[in-house]
Amino acid sequence: MDVQVPNLLDDALGGGGRVVLIEDCVETSGAFVLHHFLKRSLSPNSSDAVIFLSFSQPFSHYDRILRKMGCNLVVRRDNKRLLFFDLLMLNSLGREEEKTSEDLLLSLYEKVHKAVEICSSPARNITIIIDDVSLLEVAVNCLSNMVLDFLHYCYSLTAEFGCSLITLNHEDIYSSLDKSSLILQMEYHADVVIKAEPLSTGLATDVHGQLTVIDKGLGGGVCNSGKICNFQFRIKDNQIEYFYPGSRT
Amino acid sequence: MAERICRALRDGALEGEHAPALTIKDSNESPFGSLLFNHVLSQLSSFIVAQKSQSQGIVLVALSRGPLYYEQLFKSKGNNIASSNKWIKVLDCCTDPLGWRSKLMESGRIASLTPGTSTRANLYKNVKDLNKLLLAIVELGKELVEDGKGRFAVAIDSVSEMLRHASISSVAGLLSNLRSHSQVSCLFWLLHSDIHETKAIAALEYISSIQASSDPITRPINGQRANSEKLPFLEQNLRGGKIHIRFKRRNGRVRLMSEEFCIEQSGIKFTPISSEAEMIAQSLVPKVQFNLELSEKERNDRAKVVLPFEHQGNGKTIQIYDGRKSPNEDRAEIQYTSAEKVQTVTDSGRGEIIYFRDSDDEMPDSDEDPDDDLDI
Numbered sequence: 100m101d102v103q104v105p106n107l108l109d110d111a112l113g114g115g116g117r118v119v120l121i122e123d124c125v126e127t128s129g130a131f132v133l134h135h136f137l138k139r140s141l142s143p144n145s146s147d148a149v150i151f152l153s154f155s156q157p158f159s160h161y162d163r164i165l166r167k168m169g170c171n172l173v174v175r176r177d178n179k180r181l182l183f184f185d186l187l188m189l190n191s192l193g194r195e196e197e198k199t200s201e202d203l204l205l206s207l208y209e210k211v212h213k214a215v216e217i218c219s220s221p222a223r224n225i226t227i228i229i230d231d232v233s234l235l236e237v238a239v240n241c242l243s244n245m246v247l248d249f250l251h252y253c254y255s256l257t258a259e260f261g262c263s264l265i266t267l268n269h270e271d272i273y274s275s276l277d278k279s280s281l282i283l284q285m286e287y288h289a290d291v292v293i294k295a296e297p298l299s300t301g302l303a304t305d306v307h308g309q310l311t312v313i314d315k316g317l318g319g320g321v322c323n324s325g326k327i328c329n330f331q332f333r334i335k336d337n338q339i340e341y342f343y344p345g346s347r348t
Numbered sequence: 349m350a351e352r353i354c355r356a357l358r359d360g361a362l363e364g365e366h367a368p369a370l371t372i373k374d375s376n377e378s379p380f381g382s383l384l385f386n387h388v389l390s391q392l393s394s395f396i397v398a399q400k401s402q403s404q405g406i407v408l409v410a411l412s413r414g415p416l417y418y419e420q421l422f423k424s425k426g427n428n429i430a431s432s433n434k435w436i437k438v439l440d441c442c443t444d445p446l447g448w449r450s451k452l453m454e455s456g457r458i459a460s461l462t463p464g465t466s467t468r469a470n471l472y473k474n475v476k477d478l479n480k481l482l483l484a485i486v487e488l489g490k491e492l493v494e495d496g497k498g499r500f501a502v503a504i505d506s507v508s509e510m511l512r513h514a515s516i517s518s519v520a521g522l523l524s525n526l527r528s529h530s531q532v533s534c535l536f537w538l539l540h541s542d543i544h545e546t547k548a549i550a551a552l553e554y555i556s557s558i559q560a561s562s563d564p565i566t567r568p569i570n571g572q573r574a575n576s577e578k579l580p581f582l583e584q585n586l587r588g589g590k591i592h593i594r595f596k597r598r599n600g601r602v603r604l605m606s607e608e609f610c611i612e613q614s615g616i617k618f619t620p621i622s623s624e625a626e627m628i629a630q631s632l633v634p635k636v637q638f639n640l641e642l643s644e645k646e647r648n649d650r651a652k653v654v655l656p657f658e659h660q661g662n663g664k665t666i667q668i669y670d671g672r673k674s675p676n677e678d679r680a681e682i683q684y685t686s687a688e689k690v691q692t693v694t695d696s697g698r699g700e701i702i703y704f705r706d707s708d709d710e711m712p713d714s715d716e717d718p719d720d721d722l723d724i
Binding site: 205208209212213216244247248251252255258259280283284286287311313315316317325326327329 | 376379382383413414416417442443444445446448449451452457458459508509512540542543579582583586587611
């Protein structure tokens with residue numbers, strides 16, 4: 100039986116039904132956080148559902164990784180707990196069908212909306228995961244305002260259906276001088292921002308980076324003091340270890 | 349101080365004057381603009397329900413948060429939702445701002461009703477057309493007032509969303525038209541300052557008569573790059589901040605005020621600015637396993653150290669070393685330093701840094717021309 104061991108990341112995140120933004124960079128990929136969320140949502144102890152929009156990797160990639168972590172995505176897909184959309188070729192598909200970027204996003208939104216309707220009966224927690232937003236931007240010819248429109252519609256879905264939205268984007272591909280950058284606007288909408296960064300001392304054998312979890316405490320209409328957690332991580336084949344700096348023996 | 353803003357909006361427009369307009373600004377460092385907006389909205393609603401306000405109702409243009417969010421907000425503040433139709437109208441520009449949903453529903457591709465949709469709100473499906481938006485706002489406002497002649501307030505959440513769909517000139521035009529409308533009592537909007545150009549923010553601030561900006565309590569000290577060093581500041585800034593208020597009077601005079609606020613379960617709580625904030629900033633050292641602070645004795649000893657520079661300001665004659673000394677000066681200096689050394693031996697309470705110049709070791713040769721090695 101797969102027992103979920105509480106870890107620092109889960110403690111920092113608290114409850115669900117929120118908008119989470121994962122920011123990573125070239126030196127430290129944040130993909131493992133997505134894998135963690137995927138496994139958590141598809142736990143055998145719950146009936147939660149995941150809608151996964153993949154612009155980055157094919158299904159087999161995630162299946163291979165999650166199997167090592169003790170989660171069979173094929174079974175979850177067959178049980179309709181996982182609705183996986185392979186969108187790697189979205190751009191070329193749009194060109195073939197002579198669709199504008201707005202039409203592409205409209206049809207993508209239609210897929211997501213229908214998937215949420217399917218998963219919401221019977222009532223359960225639904226998590227929408229997008230990997231990753233920068234490739235969605237590329238797929239629509241870098242019209243970042245349209246990407247924000249699409250994300251806005253996804254935020255509305257989270258409010259109406261009570262689902263969570265988890266997105267991954269790369270912090271270092273946006274200029275800090277560009278005030279209207281996509282990532283800055285996404286940070287405003289996020290209830291929780293998770294930043295994956297390298298250690299200030301560089302790469303180490305036993306410590307692969309650090310995570311900073313910023314919970315603004317403003318989500319869901321509830322007013323709470325925000326909190327910040329910072330801890331380090333080590334990626335193993337079948338799990339991720341999270342620990343506070345200096346606490347590993 | 350923050351209550352003065354609410355009172356100014358409550359009192360509304362004077363005859364022959366534009367309506368007071370409030371810009372609420374925030375940034376990613378202090379992301380509490382929406383909470384400030386909610387506070388002002390709740391306070392104004394209370395005045396309206398108690399019939400103590402010039403305006404008889406509020407038109408809430410919801411671009412960033414949906415109608416359900418505001419229903420829950422009013423419920424939590426104890427407002428009667430059932431009768432809310434009499435004093436608030438929500439123009440829902442959040443659920444379907446571009447008409448995507450309507451397109452899909454009309455073609456039967458998605459279901460027409462979603463479980464959490466509010467049926468009280470008026471759906472607006474074309475946020476890019478600000479002329480129609482203005483007409484929709486005014487129309488809703490007229491439904492709120494008696495005989496179509498009274499005044500109503502307008503709240504826009506948020507202008508930053510509006511600026512994604514329309515140019516700054518169109519948005520400025522909309523706000524200006526609302527402000528000068530004879531039936532608008534007051535107007536306030538939310539703006540995220542770090543995602544717009546300075547000129548766009550300035551354009552909107554020119555239109556507003558009151559600006560309230562949310563700023564962090566402390567900023568990380570320059571040079572602190574590591575996350576672990578910035579964490580204490582970031583965490584403190586998530587618990588509250590400072591609000592800086594700028595009132596522009598009719599005669600052109602500007603009044604500035606500041607307050608602190610903290611986030612509580614019930615909402616925002618305002619307090620006067622304390623000097624503790626500065627002390628807290630200084631005492632925020634990173635949480636590490638070794639001691640980074642100085643004890644009282646260590647601070648006193650550090651204060652007593654005499655720096656090895658010429659400009660001591662300690663009452664003695666200032667001597668500036670110019671790089672070359674005469675033998676007479678050497679003797680005088682030896683006497684001076686020996687006198688100082690005697691002094692240091694007797695004065696055990698002072699700390700001391702002994703500094704030896706490298707050039708002091710070399711005695712200049714009087715026969716040698718220092719320019720001999722030049723080859724011009």
